[in-house]
Amino acid sequence: MNLIQKEVEKCDSLSGFFIIMSMAGGTGSGLGAFITQKLQDQYSSSLKMNQIIWPYGTGEVIVQNYNSILTLSHLYRSSDALLIHENDAVHKICAKQMNIKQISFRDLNQVLAHQLGSVFQPTYSEDGSFPYRRDPLGDLMEHLVPHPEFKMLGVRNIPQMSENSLAYSTFTWAGLLKHLRQMLISGAKMEEGINWQVRPPLSGLPPLGKMSVHKDLHLNTSVANLVILRGKDVQSADVEGFKDPALYTSWLEPVHAFSMWKTQRAFDKYEKSAALVSNSQLLVKPLDMIVGKAWNMFASKAYIHQYTRFGMEEEDFLDSFTLLEQVVASYGSLGP
Amino acid sequence: MEEGVVNEILQGPLRDVFDSKQLITDISGSGNNWAVGHKVFGSLYREQILEKLRKSAEHCDCLQCFFVIHSMGGGTGSGLGTFLLKVLEDEFPEVYRFVTAVYPSSEDDVITSPYNSMLAMKELNEHADCVLPIDNQSLFDIISKIDLVVNSGKLGTTVKPKSLVTSNMGAVTKRHKKPFDAMNNIVANLLLSLTSSARFEGSLNMDLNEISMNLVPFPQLHYLVSSLTPLYTLADVNIPPRRLDQMFSDAFSKDHQLMQADPRHSLYLACALIVRGDVQISDLRRNIERLKPALQFVSWNQEGWKTSLCSVPPVGHSHSLLALANNTCVKPTFMELRERFMRLYKKKAHLHHYLQVDGMEESAFAEAVSSLSALIQEYNELDATKSMPVPDVPRLSVAM
Numbered sequence: 001m002n003l004i005q006k007e008v009e010k011c012d013s014l015s016g017f018f019i020i021m022s023m024a025g026g027t028g029s030g031l032g033a034f035i036t037q038k039l040q041d042q043y044s045s046s047l048k049m050n051q052i053i054w055p056y057g058t059g060e061v062i063v064q065n066y067n068s069i070l071t072l073s074h075l076y077r078s079s080d081a082l083l084i085h086e087n088d089a090v091h092k093i094c095a096k097q098m099n100i101k102q103i104s105f106r107d108l109n110q111v112l113a114h115q116l117g118s119v120f121q122p123t124y125s126e127d128g129s130f131p132y133r134r135d136p137l138g139d140l141m142e143h144l145v146p147h148p149e150f151k152m153l154g155v156r157n158i159p160q161m162s163e164n165s166l167a168y169s170t171f172t173w174a175g176l177l178k179h180l181r182q183m184l185i186s187g188a189k190m191e192e193g194i195n196w197q198v199r200p201p202l203s204g205l206p207p208l209g210k211m212s213v214h215k216d217l218h219l220n221t222s223v224a225n226l227v228i229l230r231g232k233d234v235q236s237a238d239v240e241g242f243k244d245p246a247l248y249t250s251w252l253e254p255v256h257a258f259s260m261w262k263t264q265r266a267f268d269k270y271e272k273s274a275a276l277v278s279n280s281q282l283l284v285k286p287l288d289m290i291v292g293k294a295w296n297m298f299a300s301k302a303y304i305h306q307y308t309r310f311g312m313e314e315e316d317f318l319d320s321f322t323l324l325e326q327v328v329a330s331y332g333s334l335g336p
Numbered sequence: 337m338e339e340g341v342v343n344e345i346l347q348g349p350l351r352d353v354f355d356s357k358q359l360i361t362d363i364s365g366s367g368n369n370w371a372v373g374h375k376v377f378g379s380l381y382r383e384q385i386l387e388k389l390r391k392s393a394e395h396c397d398c399l400q401c402f403f404v405i406h407s408m409g410g411g412t413g414s415g416l417g418t419f420l421l422k423v424l425e426d427e428f429p430e431v432y433r434f435v436t437a438v439y440p441s442s443e444d445d446v447i448t449s450p451y452n453s454m455l456a457m458k459e460l461n462e463h464a465d466c467v468l469p470i471d472n473q474s475l476f477d478i479i480s481k482i483d484l485v486v487n488s489g490k491l492g493t494t495v496k497p498k499s500l501v502t503s504n505m506g507a508v509t510k511r512h513k514k515p516f517d518a519m520n521n522i523v524a525n526l527l528l529s530l531t532s533s534a535r536f537e538g539s540l541n542m543d544l545n546e547i548s549m550n551l552v553p554f555p556q557l558h559y560l561v562s563s564l565t566p567l568y569t570l571a572d573v574n575i576p577p578r579r580l581d582q583m584f585s586d587a588f589s590k591d592h593q594l595m596q597a598d599p600r601h602s603l604y605l606a607c608a609l610i611v612r613g614d615v616q617i618s619d620l621r622r623n624i625e626r627l628k629p630a631l632q633f634v635s636w637n638q639e640g641w642k643t644s645l646c647s648v649p650p651v652g653h654s655h656s657l658l659a660l661a662n663n664t665c666v667k668p669t670f671m672e673l674r675e676r677f678m679r680l681y682k683k684k685a686h687l688h689h690y691l692q693v694d695g696m697e698e699s700a701f702a703e704a705v706s707s708l709s710a711l712i713q714e715y716n717e718l719d720a721t722k723s724m725p726v727p728d729v730p731r732l733s734v735a736m
Contacts, residue, residue, distance in 0.1 A: 091618070
């Protein structure tokens with residue numbers, strides 16, 4: 001905390017804290033959650049965003065599900081927003097989009113860094129006082145976390161491709177935005193293999209009701225979305241498709257739920273690129289899966305002695321489960 | 337203990353490895369008697385041992401774990417070795433205790449080995465955090481297989497004659513009937529791989545406490561079957577992916593296990609893969625996906641894999657894999673141990689050698705048997721769940 005205080009004192013204007021951690025292990029997850037709590041106590045008026053690495057579904061750490069539910073439940077109480085990156089999704093991007101044969105952690109981290117850069121690099125500010133947005137972290141949290149029960153954010157970023165493929169591709173804003181919108185609606189995590197069957201009901205008509213229960217056609221309902229456009233002719237980009245009320249939950253108007261940032265400056269090697277930070281049902285399925293697996297293991301009491309020997313109790317586990325089941329239910333109820 | 341043995345090592349090529357201040361010797365050994373090792377030498381040398389331990393421990397910035405390496409069949413190793421476990425638990429309760437125990441094979445030359453092993457087992461059950469059982473027969477089989485491949489010339493120039501695993505450069509004297517140096521080499525490699533993450537960098541590090549954490553779901557079930565691949569090096573440095581995949585497959589074959597066990601056909605509680613060398617996360621994941629369907633995992637740990645990647649391979653190899661399995665295949669070894677014990681115990685043969693030691697009572701034997709039986713019963717119960725469908729545990733329901 002002393003080190004943090006030194007850094008904070010150097011700032012003219014503190015935007016907030018960005019905490020990068022994993023969920024599966026012990027240090028990142030446990031210590032990360034602890035520090036977030038301490039920041040909450042000491043800097044209660046500052047914003048905190050935790051960037052979390054969601055582990056591979058199988059085989060990083062055996063007790064990763066326990067560590068994950070304990071971390072998530074603690075962070076839900078002390079953090080303001082959780083920006084989540086799933087290893088499985090990033091791995092697929094490396095394999096399918098970037099065409100990397102032998103994927104290493106370095107490759108995964110590169111995609112991650114690219115996604116973060118596409119969100120937090122400077123964009124034009126809305127008011128006239130300063131050309132560039134001064135507090136992207138604060139603005140992002142303000143736009144995307146209107147309600148404390150809904151804190152889980154995911155990032156989608158296109159295009160993502162290898163240098164070789166890039167040489168033969170051209171992009172239009174219309175094309176990029178169409179793909180990005182469909183990724184949002186269908187819950188796709190990358191550009192390849194998007195399910196185009198998922199469609200929002202036509203405006204004016206009543207919602208599809210029972211028909212939309214079919215899993216594959218489930219429309220991913222959002223609390224709030226932020227689209228960030230970088231590149232040539234960005235003024236001509238048309239984002240009306242993202243303002244469709246059918247995409248959003250009923251208690252928030254699209255004008256409040258949707259926001260857009262932009263800059264003419266291209267990002268990385270892409271002439272035009274579009275990123276989407278979304279607070280939506282996208283992460284419910286992975287969360288539900290982790291809670292289920294952790295619960296199954298908890299029911300057999302396996303590995304519990306490893307936690308209780310350090311002062312934890314079964315009660316702590318139960319509290320975590322309860323909180324997360326609540327989150328799953330809340331996100332689940334967003335739809336029509 | 338035995339001065340003669342210790343002196344021989346101190347004159348050999350490994351003499352510089354050992355710190356002479358840390359050696360404790362006595363004139364004679366324990367006479368293959370667990371009671372002598374445990375009670376007599378234990379009480380005699382407790383203070384000395386403790387002092388030397390404390391001195392070494394003080395040098396450490398962060399003491400993670402103790403490795404206790406001993407045999408189960410003899411007197412000193414099993415008796416004094418397990419006595420040490422209790423001392424470590426009392427004096428350093430937070431430090432993990434890893435035991436590499438060499439179990440007697442069916443054809444071993446110590447008649448009282450079943451007694452020694454049984455009495456030692458009780459101590460391991462209660463005071464060790466993690467046990468890696470090994471037996472000489474398996475090591476011998478592995479060495480024989482390597483010799484066969486290397487000498488048959490079948491692989492021709494593709495096999496390097498002297499790799500780290502097969503080398504017996506540390507041989508002290510002329511060849512014994514059993515190639516103990518080569519066999520010990522395998523165990524040495526096992527320990528090196530275990531600590532490789534602590535000594536070298538890698539993209540996915542693993543500390544020793546993580547082994548205990550991930551592989552021991554319940555305190556008593558801490559016996560891990562180990563296997564090491566590859567066992568010989570290929571001269572061709574650009575290993576095609578097929579060879580890499582072969583390395584992973586071999587780790588699960590019963591010929592590569594360091595004890596007589598077949599994990600493939602028993603139930604896995606957890607499995608750790610410690611990979612060294614130029615292997616990436618995608619190779620690791622690909623192989624786990626490939627091998628998973630053929631293995632049976634317990635219902636509450638269907639994805640019970642712990643993985644670690646260290647960039648530095650063992651000397652002479654381009655990559656290697658150590659697999660540690662918490663698997664019910666250890667059960668037959670324990671059951672056989674119990675059977676051999678009962679055969680002697682029923683006749684009360686050789687019992688007087690133990691009972692005449694101060695502090696040794698016959699109840700110790702009965703307690704040891706019941707401790708092992710309880711352990712076997714736990715494995716039995718787990719095996720019974722093998723073919724049952726995965727139970728559906730109802731989730732918590734929350735009010736909206």
